[in-house]
Amino acid sequence: MRPRHPIRYRRVSIDRGVSADTEKEEIRPLNQLRLLTRALRWRAGAAVALLLVATVAVVAAAAGPLYLDTANDSVLHSVLLSNSVQANGITVIPQFSPTTPGSFVERAALVLQAARRYGIYRWYDQGKTVLDAGVAVTARSGIAYASDLISDPGQCGTLRFISGSCPTAPDQVAVTARSLAALGAHLGSTVAVVPVHGGPSVPVKVVGIVSLGNPAASFWFGGESGYFDFGPAIGCSITQSCLPHLDAFFTGAATAAGFPSVQAIDEFPIKIGAVHTTVAATFNSAVGAFARYTNQALAAPVSTDLGKELSQASQESNLMQAIVVVVDLQLVLLALFVLFGLVARTAEAREKEVALAKLRGFRTRSVLAVGLLEPVAMLCVSLPVGLLLAFLAMRVAQPLLLPGALVTLQPLVLWAAVAAFAGGLFATLFGARRILTRRLSEELRAVEPKSSSTARAALDAAALALALAGILELLLAGVLNGSQANPLAAFAPGLVAVAVAVLGVRLLPVVAALVVRWTKDSPRLATGLAVRQVVRRPTSLRQITVLAVATALACFAVAGWAAAGVNRTTRADFVLGAARVLTVQVPSGVNLESAVDRADPSGHYAMAVMLSKIPSQNLLAVQVSRLRRVAYWPAGISSTRLATIVHWLTPHLQAPLIFIGSAVRATITENGSPTPPPDLVFNLVDSGGSPGVADFGFLKPGTHVYTATLPGTCLGGCHVLQLEPIWNPSSGGPQEAVYNLTLSQLQVLRGSVWKEVGGQLAKPGYWRGQGGGIKATASSQGGSPALSLAIDDQAADSVSPAVAPGALPSTLHGVVTRANGVSDPAAAGIENFDGNSLTLDVPYQVVALPQLGYEGFLVDLKTALRAETAPPSDTVSQVWLAPHAPAGIERSLRAQGLRVTKVQTPAADIQSMNRGGLALAYLFFLFAAGAAAVLAIGAAVFSVFMTSRRRAFELAVLRAIGVPNHTLLRSLLGEQLLVLGPGMVLGVGAGLLGALMALPSVPEFASTSGGPPVQLVFVALPIVMMLAALVVLLGAAAVLASAATLRLASWDRLRTEIT
């Protein structure tokens, strides 16, 4: 035992310390860690809550850019997948250049080498050189055809040979059966092909017959090279022959290369899985360098639509990015706000420790450590955990939502997570500021902090003012007027919710005070207790703000997502036109309308459609009688009822003049005797659209019987397009001829029998003059009805005068879209499928037409075809099927001779749109809003639990005086619901109001190119389901929290103990 020391002061400054042997503070990190661990275990609930909320903030922050990266990739892939292999790929065609050495073939080989050198194969499959020589070939019938002599590497492995084999030896070819038939040749025949740019003919031997390939298949690279292009001539230009076309002649490389007209085409199909947004810069740079080289060094320009596609993907990505950023920002801010509230609540539990640290004279940094170490530790844990969770969540979601996309941790993701962490630090510091700055003497004397009602009122006023200013700014800036898409509109629901919630927080205590008065004499103890607790602690009502904002966002997100989904489906249905669309090839001798009529006699399930997407035409022709039952015609595209439109479009035509047979004859009287004599022909078109003529030859003066041979395809029926007198003046002779023709007894040879077909021949008004030099009248000849033609033909006319049967309407009834800019909506000039001009009566206008979108004309198919005076060109034949069409209808259509080349359903389009940028943005919004709602509910319940936990002593007293447990539980539950219920109610109202205000301006709704007008529909079921889920979650959380509070109210609580 040490004796007591006498007083021996060393007068030293307190600043320098009293101990001479001043040492540095002993740091014991392990002990510190042990203490921290114990503290976290002691307050496990708060620690877990902090960790969860901080993790949500980090996940939310990281998920935004992570999702954007992945979704951008998905959008890019989606765009690439929706385009043809040729559009995605690179085509390099060497051009004629006197300064560039080497043939086309040699330069094409150099292009392939350059592709390797420039690293093109990282993103493209191995390139191949296709040799294509344009040739002409004459059939045994004398008809000349155009075709292509093609050598495509790998063709022998891809073509399906019906008979024979793949051409390997020189001057051997393989052709399709239909080309062979048109040529009148057979396997083993030798056909002479002539290079289109001149040169001697080359005999080639047919060694194989191939079946029709699908030109859309990736091997054929989009089929633009005319592999399977059998059909009539398509216009006349330098590149397109006026001759009807045969399918390609497939030959070996040596044969094709020997043709002077050969072109070498390098094709590089894209590897979609290898192209990612993350490599866009490298990709663009490499392709750009490659293109510059081939163009400059090899005179071989690169053609690809990839730039356009990347631009399209980029546009979608930009829209998505704006929405995702807006949404993510709101979610992160909400999470940080919740974190702030949570830290403020849980800081109370550490208040005594902070006071103890101050009492023991800790340095400021040590006091901060005591006050902040736990939340900061949780924050530190949340950073890697949040990043990992965000990454894993995206990896899990990627195959389900964004197949094919790449999930990578880009620096932006890390920065976003760090930013959220920094925000969390700030929120933590701000939330704990009270316990850190409170004076120790006040803490020790248990003096309640000065009332901050004024500060709260100021804060509320500021929040309200900011929210209202934000809404006003959005309104004044035109963001919410619905005329233009603006992703900032997504801020509106949050702002509305803040405004509504702040007002609600201020009004609810007043309402609760009224309820207190009503329950004053109520025997219901639980209700009375709950209401009084709410009135007693009105600050707990502040939880309403977070809950209301989160519920509003969830409500808005679900409403928007559901409405967007409905509109996407509507749009997909409309863009396609029907539940199922078959693109068909109509073989020669088969009539599309008749085939459909026979396959579906009821008229309920199928509709024949022909359309042209040439900009000057944009014509959609349908079987009008089937339109209502088969086509998708959404509400809102026209103010006129569909029945009225159908009635208007329904044709009232005279029967066409059809020749079915092998020859036609007529008794013809010629008066006028022009020199030289005129010729008379019937211009015909067979049911497959192929043209033909029946030529009576030169007409002699007087009355004679003339016979003309009909084209072979007229055995299946040929429509008479025109009756055309042809007069060619002789040189030096008169340049004008005026004469009359009278036709009667028109007959067609069917088998061996001549059958009368002239019912319409002498029908008054049936024939209509064209060109002004001819006039048709009904008359009689020898007692028989006859057609008289008064002809005044001038040699200067380049077109012979002709008459067309009345079956050919000169004016069509139609419907036009508003965007077509028809100045006189009553009559619009259009081009028919054959390129001839027609007048369209258009009393009705619609917003958009199926498949054609905003610009187009809708007419009756039969009328449009009758109005043709030439075979149609560049049209697409389709059969649209109703949703409930029987399964066998496709088989029936095939049985009628139609060849189905493509089947489309809206599902593919819906899937594509679902993977589009906007849909993905909405999906993100939905998940984010869901997360926000769960977070807010958790935070609100936790907060109320923390508040009521402080009343554990009071509850224990109530138990001690005999208040039953179930009454206390009901009271606690009632209190929770009184605080949280209004939050949800206000949130739902604010969310729906926000949806009404903002949805018309959100891009998904405002961008409607090509589709029907979007409808702002509130789909009740998803909203109700979401609310039900939130209510269940809230109820369950409230019950658990109330039960936990009640457990704290034990007898022990009545004794003084350490808490």
Added chain:
Amino acid sequence: MTTTSQSAPTGLDIHFDGVVHLYPSPEGDVVALRGVDLDVEAGEEFALLGPSGSGKSTVLSLLAGLQRASAGQIQIGPYEMGKLSNRQLLRLRATEVSLVLQDPARNLLPYATATQNIEFAQRGARGRGKTPPWSPLELLQELGMGPLAGRTVATLSGGEQQRVAIASGVAGAPRLLLVDEPTSQLDTISRDQVIELLHRINSQLGSTVVSVTHDPAVAAAMPRTVTIRDGRVGAEGRRGQEYAVVGRDGSVQLPPDVLEMLPPGTLLQVRRHRAGVDLRNPELEPHDQ
């Protein structure tokens, strides 16, 4: 303790000179101390007594530097409290003066062991460059609490918690230990243990110990007691003998039982004699016929 006793602290003396303290209040300032004069020798052990609201805890908080006196002067050892800045007061609490609050819960980390609590309490001193002369375990053993060292505070009884709380108060080797109501919620056995502990701290560690108490047993166990009444030093007890104290202004606080006999306003006759004075109420004296 043999290893630590060489650097154990010496106590600080205390001088209160006309100390007045007011608590501001919207209803008007509340006077807690009305001019307290008090001298405590270094290494002394004494108790502050007095009824609730008399100002005992205010004296304690002034001594701990938690508040500043409204008027008057407080000198603790070499430090004049009124002249110290907030930082210096913090340093003082970390190194020289320690206050143990009434509720043990406010002095301890409930989730930590006794050792960890002592170590936590030493952090203030260590942070100021002062190395306490004993380790937490040594201190606990020295104060007879070795068996409690590894136990979590929350699992200790009230008396044990109070003893650990007092031990944490001396963890940083303060030269002045202030203890507020150390036995208020304890049974007699625990109370005696706490009193014994305070004696050991005073005798073994050399610290000046000031206890505020209502407990007569604690008062009786202290060599010196000072009673605060109505914000003044009313009486002083030494070795079981109670004395009235004459204030600087000549005023004397009468004990409550005397005050019942002589209510305020009573006219007294003062008669001086060799040992002091007699105060008599003439109205109560029998009149000589």
